[in-house]
Amino acid sequence: MEQISTIDMRSMGFNSDWNFAFVASKGASGGILVAWDTVLSLWSFVPFREVFFLGRIKSDARPMFRSLIGGDFNEVLDSRDRLGGQRITVGMRTFADFIAINELADLPLGGSSFTWARGSNRSRLDRFLLSGDWLAAISEVYQQALPHSVSDHCPILLSPKMESWGTPPFRFELAWLENPLLEAQLVRWWSECVFTGPSDVVIGKKLRFIKGKLKAWAKEQKEIALGRKRILEDRLMEIHLLADSGSASAEDLEQQGRFIQEHKELRRNRIESLEVEGVVVSDRERIIEETIAFYRSLYSADGIVRPIPQDICFSSLSLEAFAGLEIPFSEEEIRIALFSLAQDKAPGPDGFCLAFFQTCWETVKSDLVRFFLEFFEGALLDKGTGATFLVLIPKVDGASKVSDFCPISLVGSLYKVLAKVLADRI
Structure with missing residues (x-):
C-alpha cells in the first residue's frame, strides 16, 4: 500500500x-x-x-x-x-x-x-x-x-502489560549438576531431614525440603554466574574486533561459537495470545476459557456407539511368567529401570528430573525400595504422587490457534519410575 x-x-x-x-x-x-x-x-x-x-x-x-x-x-x-x-x-x-x-x-x-x-x-x-x-x-x-x-x-x-499466570513452578536444572559441590549438598540435605508416614508421602516431603534449599543455593550461584558472564562477554567483544581485522585465531573463533551456544536466549514458554474465529485475543481468562472449551469438545463422545471386538483370541501368560509378576520388587530391578530413563525428561509437579535420583542413587535408594515394597503390599498412592501437569506443546512453528497445540501429561518423578518398573516387568 x-x-x-x-x-x-x-x-x-x-x-x-x-x-x-x-x-x-x-x-x-x-x-x-x-x-x-x-x-x-x-x-x-x-x-x-x-x-x-x-x-x-x-x-x-x-x-x-x-x-x-x-x-x-x-x-x-x-x-x-x-x-x-x-x-x-x-x-x-x-x-x-x-x-x-x-x-x-x-x-x-x-x-x-x-x-x-x-x-x-x-x-x-x-x-x-x-x-x-x-x-x-x-x-x-x-x-x-x-x-x-x-x-x-x-x-x-x-x-507493556503482561497477564500474570502465577509463580512459575520449581524446576531442577540439569546444569546444576555440573557444579562439583552440589552432589555432596544434596546428599547432606536428604539425610538431615527425617519424616514419618507412608513412603511416598515421606519422599514428597523430602523433595519439598530440598526444593527450598535449592532455591536459596541457585540464587547464590546465579549472582556468581552473572559475574563470569560479564567477563566472557568482554572477551567475546575482543574476539569480534579481532575477527573484523582478520587476526582472530581458530581458538578464538571456537571460543566465540561455544559462548553463543551456552548462552542461548531463554524464551517465555507460555501462550501470550490465541486466534479465535479470526480475532487475536490476549486476555488470560479468555485464553483459558477457549482452551478448555476446545478440548472438552474434542474429547467428548456423547451418543457414539463404539464396536465391541468379538471372537478375538489373545495370547496368555505361562504359569512361570504369571508367577514372575507377583515377585516383590528388588533393588536391582528398580535401579535398572531408573537408569534406563532419560535424565532430562520434563519434570512434573514435584519439579525434579530423573537426573537427581540417578545422581543421588546411593542416598535415595532405601526410600525408593521402601516405596516399592509398600506399593507391592497393596498400599494406596498418595494423591500428590499421581499429580499431573497438563502442558500444551506447539505442533507447528508460530502456533496461534488452540488446534495448533498438542496436550501432554507431565507426571512426577516417583510415578515415572513406578510406571517404568511395571512396564519392564510386563
Missing part, C-alpha cells in the same frame, strides 16, 4: 484513541505500520526508511530520551534467528555490536521463532530494541509475533 488513512485504521479495529505512523512500501519491499494508544502514553514517532525510531521526551527531573527502535532490520542477530542457520556472519557481528554500543535490549519474541517467511526460508528480521531507561520506566514489556496476513513479514505486538 502507498498510504494508510484514518478510515483504514478504523476498519482494522483501531478507535479514535489510537494514533499511527506509516512508511509506504517501495516495490516489493518496505512498508511499516505502527499504532499506539494515546490514552496510555505520549510518544513521538519518526519514520526513517524501514525502521521506526520512537522516543519519550518527558521526565520529572530533567529532559531524558527513552528510545525504542523497531522494524525490519534485514539482518539476524545470531544463527538461531535463521532456520537452519549455522555460521556467524559479519553482518550479524555488526548488528550485535550496534546493539551493545547503544546499550539496547533485544527482548525475547513470543508467538514464533521467526518473523519473515518466503517459501522454505524463515528468519527473524523484525524486532523492537529498547534502551535501558525505557525498560526501567516499564519493567514488564514483551514483543509478540502475530499471525501472517498478506505480507511475508508478520506483525509484531509490543506491549
Whole structure:
C-alpha cells in the first residue's frame, strides 16, 4: 500500500484513541505500520526508511530520551534467528555490536521463532530494541509475533502489560549438576531431614525440603554466574574486533561459537495470545476459557456407539511368567529401570528430573525400595504422587490457534519410575 488513512485504521479495529505512523512500501519491499494508544502514553514517532525510531521526551527531573527502535532490520542477530542457520556472519557481528554500543535490549519474541517467511526460508528480521531507561520506566514489556496476513513479514505486538499466570513452578536444572559441590549438598540435605508416614508421602516431603534449599543455593550461584558472564562477554567483544581485522585465531573463533551456544536466549514458554474465529485475543481468562472449551469438545463422545471386538483370541501368560509378576520388587530391578530413563525428561509437579535420583542413587535408594515394597503390599498412592501437569506443546512453528497445540501429561518423578518398573516387568 502507498498510504494508510484514518478510515483504514478504523476498519482494522483501531478507535479514535489510537494514533499511527506509516512508511509506504517501495516495490516489493518496505512498508511499516505502527499504532499506539494515546490514552496510555505520549510518544513521538519518526519514520526513517524501514525502521521506526520512537522516543519519550518527558521526565520529572530533567529532559531524558527513552528510545525504542523497531522494524525490519534485514539482518539476524545470531544463527538461531535463521532456520537452519549455522555460521556467524559479519553482518550479524555488526548488528550485535550496534546493539551493545547503544546499550539496547533485544527482548525475547513470543508467538514464533521467526518473523519473515518466503517459501522454505524463515528468519527473524523484525524486532523492537529498547534502551535501558525505557525498560526501567516499564519493567514488564514483551514483543509478540502475530499471525501472517498478506505480507511475508508478520506483525509484531509490543506491549507493556503482561497477564500474570502465577509463580512459575520449581524446576531442577540439569546444569546444576555440573557444579562439583552440589552432589555432596544434596546428599547432606536428604539425610538431615527425617519424616514419618507412608513412603511416598515421606519422599514428597523430602523433595519439598530440598526444593527450598535449592532455591536459596541457585540464587547464590546465579549472582556468581552473572559475574563470569560479564567477563566472557568482554572477551567475546575482543574476539569480534579481532575477527573484523582478520587476526582472530581458530581458538578464538571456537571460543566465540561455544559462548553463543551456552548462552542461548531463554524464551517465555507460555501462550501470550490465541486466534479465535479470526480475532487475536490476549486476555488470560479468555485464553483459558477457549482452551478448555476446545478440548472438552474434542474429547467428548456423547451418543457414539463404539464396536465391541468379538471372537478375538489373545495370547496368555505361562504359569512361570504369571508367577514372575507377583515377585516383590528388588533393588536391582528398580535401579535398572531408573537408569534406563532419560535424565532430562520434563519434570512434573514435584519439579525434579530423573537426573537427581540417578545422581543421588546411593542416598535415595532405601526410600525408593521402601516405596516399592509398600506399593507391592497393596498400599494406596498418595494423591500428590499421581499429580499431573497438563502442558500444551506447539505442533507447528508460530502456533496461534488452540488446534495448533498438542496436550501432554507431565507426571512426577516417583510415578515415572513406578510406571517404568511395571512396564519392564510386563
